[in-house]
Amino acid sequence: MTRKKFKAGVVGLGMGCAHCEGYRMHPDVELVAVADIDPVRLEERGRQKLQVPRCYSTAEEMFEKEKLDIVSVAVPNIHHCDLTLKALRSGANVLCEKPMAMNEKQAQEMLDTAKKLKKKLGINFSYRFSPQARAMKDIVDNGGMGDIYFAQSNWYRRRGIPGLGMGSFNSPGAAGRWFFDKTMSGGGPLIDLGVHRLDFCLWLMGYPEPEWVLGTTYNKLGPDIAKKTGDAYTVEDLAGAMIKFKNGAAIQLVASWATNVRENEIMNSRLVGTRGGLFQFNLEEGYQFDMQYSYELNGVQYDSTPHAPFKNIQSGYYLFADAVVNNKPFLVQPEEGVTVMKILDAVYRSARTGKPVKIG
Ligand SMILES: NC(=O)c1ccc[n+]([C@@H]2O[C@H](COP(=O)([O-])OP(=O)(O)OC[C@H]3O[C@@H](n4cnc5c(N)ncnc54)[C@H](O)[C@@H]3O)[C@@H](O)[C@H]2O)c1
Incomplete structure (x- = not known):
């Protein structure tokens, strides 16, 4: 009997191209689809260079049609929260690019949603x-x-x-x-x-x-x-x-x-x-x-x-896929992403006000 392959899809074909290559290294994962709103990148990178079976012009359509197990969110920061929530709700485990979100509030919502839906949420702190x-x-x-x-x-x-x-x-x-x-x-x-x-x-x-x-x-x-x-x-x-x-x-x-x-x-x-x-x-x-x-x-x-x-x-992409396939913890936990956003929010607030900010 052949072992079930986990289906992966990637949103965003800048940094997302590295996610695609990482998933392809895993023997139990199949990269089935990518999505990008830029038709040129979708054609040149998705179809021609990476030769991904299915290429979508919106992430939402990809989530709807593919029923993915693993999704990477590698788009401008403003879309990290929204697309992560949509991917989680479609039933996928999500590896989101850094920064986790635009601010702590969004990051906390992502964490809460992943917990509620019992899905894995990883953040790509790639330097680890x-x-x-x-x-x-x-x-x-x-x-x-x-x-x-x-x-x-x-x-x-x-x-x-x-x-x-x-x-x-x-x-x-x-x-x-x-x-x-x-x-x-x-x-x-x-x-x-x-x-x-x-x-x-x-x-x-x-x-x-x-x-x-x-x-x-x-x-x-x-x-x-x-x-x-x-x-x-x-x-x-x-x-x-x-x-x-x-x-x-x-x-x-x-x-x-x-x-x-x-x-x-x-x-x-x-x-x-x-x-x-x-x-x-x-x-x-x-x-x-x-x-x-x-x-x-x-x-x-x-x-x-x-x-x-x-x-x-191994790369973080491979290890995230492996964490999903074998149901084990990933090296980066979403709580850590939230803490980082809390600190960054405070740095910006302190810079604006010219005063130290207490956060604990
Ligand atoms: N971990 C790392 O070391 C590392 C390195 C580079 C970038 N990043 C992160 O990756 C993310 C993307 O950065 P990048 O350098 O690839 O940027 P980029 O601008 O080169 O690529 C982003 C891609 O997302 C697409 N896109 C934008 N909105 C979209 C949407 N709503 N749906 C689908 N596709 C959409 C764009 O068309 C573009 O192709 C950022 O959050 C960035 O911080 C992480």
Whole structure:
């Protein structure tokens, strides 16, 4: 008897193309359909490049006709909540792109609905899935950090506004330009890049409960860059925050799409604990990472760099599909997505009011 294949469908063919490829790696999953409102992307990416059996011009029609087990929502942030709710109600388990939603209220509604319908809801905090990230988590889980009490995490781009930027994060044409329209995105680099850095530190720190947030945002360069193409720029181009937790720990966070820094793109996270310290950083201004672990043993201080190869790690898409197929927990829980949105809301509120915001 052949084993039942779980049916997957993906909404949005930007980042969604990676979801399609990830699902195709799973032996018990069949990618049966995709949906995108852009007919050019649907034709070029859905039909020609990915050769998905059925391509729909609306997500709603795909949900209605396909009765999917797994749906990825990879569309502009403004549609995350609405399409996730529709997908859940159609009977699917949902992997939603980051940020989980435009704000905490929407994220909470998504979580409540998934719980009520007993469906899995995952958030694509993709930076947890790199080999270095998993190795760092192993060190933490094995007690190598002791009590982590402070973290600092940065993601700076020199000139990298999505839709107006350069290299891999430039989505040409109309797609991508929604990122710097606040009504579509909910915010700029904080909600786009900071969300990853924040989740990464929170995950390693065991998701402590936030208490206070002090945030600041700027848009010094973005509006002029956008003006060159006749676009309006309505989000921040740099955000900074200090987040304090009930257990006394703190995270300092910076996220930027356009800053006068030397590197085109720099990402790093430093965490310090009572028994060790971890530093993760990107290599050659790209998307490969390395890490260092510093600790003291018998009065001697050591720095160690892991030696390749790391364990072969599966993608988040494969792992979400696997969680659905084998009914096991996914690495990212929706409660964590809600906590991240709560903190981001507070950073923006603090930046607006110029005052610290109490959230716990
Ligand atoms: N996890 C990551 O590392 C990562 C990386 C990039 C983007 N993202 C996230 O993925 C999401 C999409 O970003 P992107 O870079 O692919 O943007 P994009 O603009 O390149 O692609 C979005 C696609 O969604 C389609 N779309 C828009 N509204 C739709 C709707 N209502 N129904 C169906 N299709 C619709 C657009 O036509 C477009 O093809 C965003 O939330 C972004 O934050 C995550």
